[in-house]
Amino acid sequence: MPIATINPATGETLKTFEPLGDEEVEERLALAATEFATYRTTGFKQRSEWMRAAADLLSSEQEDVARLMTTEMGKTLAAARAEVAKCVKGMRYYAEHAEEFLADEPADAPAVGARRAYSRYQPLGPVLAVMPWNFPLWQAIRFAAPALMAGNVGLLKHASNVPQTALYLGELFARAGFPRGCFQTLLIGSDQVERVLRDRRVAAATLTGSEPAGRSVASVAGGEVKKTVLELGGSDPYVVMPSADLDAAVSTAITSRVQNNGQSCIAAKRFLVHADVHDAFTERFVERMEALRVGDPMEEGTDVGPLATEQGRDDVEMLVADAVGRGARVLCGGYIPDRPGWFYQPTVVAGVTPEMRMFSEEVFGPVAALYRIADIDEAIELANVTDFGLGANAWTTDPAEQERFVTDLAAGAVFVNGMVTSYPELPFGGVKNSGYGRELSAHGIREFCNLKAVWIG
Ligand code: NAP
Numbered sequence: 001m002p003i004a005t006i007n008p009a010t011g012e013t014l015k016t017f018e019p020l021g022d023e024e025v026e027e028r029l030a031l032a033a034t035e036f037a038t039y040r041t042t043g044f045k046q047r048s049e050w051m052r053a054a055a056d057l058l059s060s061e062q063e064d065v066a067r068l069m070t071t072e073m074g075k076t077l078a079a080a081r082a083e084v085a086k087c088v089k090g091m092r093y094y095a096e097h098a099e100e101f102l103a104d105e106p107a108d109a110p111a112v113g114a115r116r117a118y119s120r121y122q123p124l125g126p127v128l129a130v131m132p133w134n135f136p137l138w139q140a141i142r143f144a145a146p147a148l149m150a151g152n153v154g155l156l157k158h159a160s161n162v163p164q165t166a167l168y169l170g171e172l173f174a175r176a177g178f179p180r181g182c183f184q185t186l187l188i189g190s191d192q193v194e195r196v197l198r199d200r201r202v203a204a205a206t207l208t209g210s211e212p213a214g215r216s217v218a219s220v221a222g223g224e225v226k227k228t229v230l231e232l233g234g235s236d237p238y239v240v241m242p243s244a245d246l247d248a249a250v251s252t253a254i255t256s257r258v259q260n261n262g263q264s265c266i267a268a269k270r271f272l273v274h275a276d277v278h279d280a281f282t283e284r285f286v287e288r289m290e291a292l293r294v295g296d297p298m299e300e301g302t303d304v305g306p307l308a309t310e311q312g313r314d315d316v317e318m319l320v321a322d323a324v325g326r327g328a329r330v331l332c333g334g335y336i337p338d339r340p341g342w343f344y345q346p347t348v349v350a351g352v353t354p355e356m357r358m359f360s361e362e363v364f365g366p367v368a369a370l371y372r373i374a375d376i377d378e379a380i381e382l383a384n385v386t387d388f389g390l391g392a393n394a395w396t397t398d399p400a401e402q403e404r405f406v407t408d409l410a411a412g413a414v415f416v417n418g419m420v421t422s423y424p425e426l427p428f429g430g431v432k433n434s435g436y437g438r439e440l441s442a443h444g445i446r447e448f449c450n451l452k453a454v455w456i457g
Helices: 022-039 044-060 062-073 077-101 138-150 163-175 190-198 211-223 246-262 275-291 310-325 376-383 399-408 441-446
Strands: 003-007 012-017 116-123 126-130 153-157 183-185 204-208 227-231 236-240 268-274 329-332 347-350 367-373 391-395 413-416 449-456
Touching (some): 003 163, 044 077, 044 163, 062 163, 077 138, 077 441, 126 190, 138 153, 190 211, 236 376, 246 268, 275 347
Parallel strands (some): 126 153
Antiparallel strands (some): 003 012
C-alpha cells in the first residue's frame, strides 16, 4: 500500500511519501529509548501540564485537523470536528486522572510478613502503536494520552492512507512541550512493522485494525514475549424487543450503522428485530436509510461520504453481491452511485442466511443486515453466533430482558437503549476475535505498566 493522501471523495492522489529507511527508523528507535530513560522519571504534575497544553493546541486547531481527516479518509466534516473534540476531552481526562489511576495500591502487610507491602504501576518503555485510518485522530490519541501520562513513550505506525494526520500527531506533543522523543511518527509500511516490533528497545505493542493484522502483530510479539493489546473488528448486533421505544431505536440504528460512512468497529451491523415489531421497524428504518444524503463529505448537510479506499468499497460491494447471489433481498441501496470517488449507497439487506459471507464477516460500510427473531433466546443465539465480540446493543424496557442481555451477550460492551460508543470513563475492548486487553478508563492506562509488587521488611 503506498503511503499517500488520496482523497476518497474524488480518487485524486494529493500527496505521496517515501517510507522511512532503516537508518531513519534506527534514529527514531534510539531517540525513543534514550528519551524513555529520563521521561519515566518525570512526575504526573509535569506530564499533566504538557498533556493539557497538547489538548489546548489541538482544540485551537480543530478546524484544520478536521479538514485534513476529511480529505484523507472521507468522514463528514461534522464527524471530523466531533472527533477532534472527543480527543481533546480524552486528553484532559487522562491529564486529570492518571495520578489517581496509577497510585500505589496498599496490600495486607502483616499477611505477607512485611512492615509495608503495596503494588506500584511503572511504565514499560517505548510502545509501538499500529493504528487504523477510520478514526485517525481518536485511535491514536486514546493510546497516546494514557501511555504518555503513565510515563511510556510512543511510536506511531499509522495507516498508510492517513500520512498527514500521522505527521500532525507526531508533532503535536512536542509542540505542546513534551520532549521530542516522547511521541514519534514512523512513516513505514506494514512490511516494516515486524522489524520494529522485534527490536529489543520496543517494550510492547498495541494494534487497532483488522483481524489478520492483529494476528500477525500478536504472533511476532508473542515470539518476542512482548505484551500486546488488540482492538480488532466487530459485527455488533442490535437487538430490538417489543417493549422498545421504536422511534428512538430506529433513529439510533441509523446513526450507529452509517456513522463514519459505515466504517466503525463498533457500528451496529446486524439488526435483530423481534417479530412483533419487525415490520414497523423495517418500514421506518428503510425509509430513513433511503433519505440519507450521500455526497461530498466537506459539505454541510452530507450524511454519508465515501468509503476510505477503493478496496474497502469493492469489499462491501462483494459482500452484498455474495448475499444477493445466494438469495438475500435488498430493501434499499445495494449499488455504487454514479459519481467519482468511492461511494456506496446506504443499503438494507434482508434474508441473510449462514452460508452468506455477510452472516459471519464484518461489513465495513453503510450496509445493514436485517433479521427477524422470535424471542430473546433466538436473539442472543444469533447475536453471539459470529467470531467477533466487540460491542452489542439491545433495546428493551423490560428489566428482566435487560439483565439477560447484559449477562448473556458475548461482547466487550453492552449498551441497553443506546448505541455502543467509547467514553474515556468506560473500558473499551473486545472478546473472541475482536481482540483482548482494554483501552480507556483506569484499565486502559494500566495495560502498559509493570505492576510491581513491593515488600518491605
Ligand atoms: P488494517 O488493514 O488491519 O490496518 C490497520 C493498521 O495495521 C494499519 O496501520 C496497517 O498498515 C497495519 N497493518 C496491516 N497489516 C499488517 C500486518 N500484517 N502487520 C503489521 N501491520 C499491519 O485495518 P484498517 O482497514 O485500517 O481498519 C479497519 C479494521 O479495523 C476493521 O476491521 C475495524 O473493525 C477495525 N477497527 C477496530 C477498532 C477497535 O477498537 N476494535 C477500532 C477501529 C477499527 P497499512 O495501512 O500500511 O497497511
